[in-house]
Amino acid sequence: MNHPITIQDCIDFHGHTCGGVSLGFVLANFALDKLNAKRGDDLFARMECQNCLVDAVQCVTGCTVGKRSLEIVPNGTAALTLVHRETGKGIRAVIAVSMPEGLSKEQAKDHILALDPASVCTWEEVTIEIPAK
Template sequence: MKSLEEYLDLAARSHGHMCPGQVLGVRMAMLGLRRLGIDDPMKHRKRLLTFVEIDRCATDAVSLVTGCRLGKRSLKYLDYGKVAATFVDLETRRAVRVVARDDARQKAKQMLGSLSDPHKQQLEAYKLMDDEELFTTQRVRVNLREEDLPGRPRSRVACDQCGEGVNDGRENYVNGRTLCRNCAGESYYEVLDDQ
């Protein structure tokens, strides 16, 4: 595994800036990997699956360190609004959830109160704090469905209403019809007109 400094440099370049969330994400991923006994995430990419619980800066850093990507289906986003991630070893099914401690902000202020900017306090303190001060970890079990695993699509069906293809069991069955989530009423968008 690379050093914290190396990952932070890569994270800043990849994400576009350095911030407390980047430090949390890098350290969170490094800790999760250590707890799983994975010392080279790029070498073991095929056996790693990561769930992130927030769509903020930390997620980019977690992806960078682990090599897990949405497009490779090895990074799963769950909108829980928490600076947390779960790392799953697909070979052993062992999993660890790492959560940023909410009291770390206050500890950062106590550690580096001489810095007037809370953002700077957190940025620098998060680099220095012990893992136990910054995170809580939990051994967890993640119930994985075959169609949620990385790799090629396990299934593909066409929606009976719109005709669009639906992969990996994401379809709904309503009154004997196969429907995509949108046509089944679970859409995040409303069609205004066809272009």
């Protein structure tokens, strides 16, 4: 894929529409933005959850398990740490909203995408040790 990654790309990759893939899409784009990075840069990602969000993060950032540029350390937090290997700069972004009850998967997706990303995620600069390539 050499075009900007859309939510539909993430849904296709993930296999279904859901709120989680939308959260991952917003989280990954938010982290790229704060890091002033783009897909294709030399990035390393660490996810603190192992669910729908991870697939969108792989799709949007290009960090994948297969390339060993994605590490999953599940602790139940919807958080992504994204590090630019060239600069060493890293940020940790965390989902700060909860999903309203009673929404269909389609409604949950639309609900998340309609929110201002700055209200969906909090973030801080971090320094982490990342595995050698």
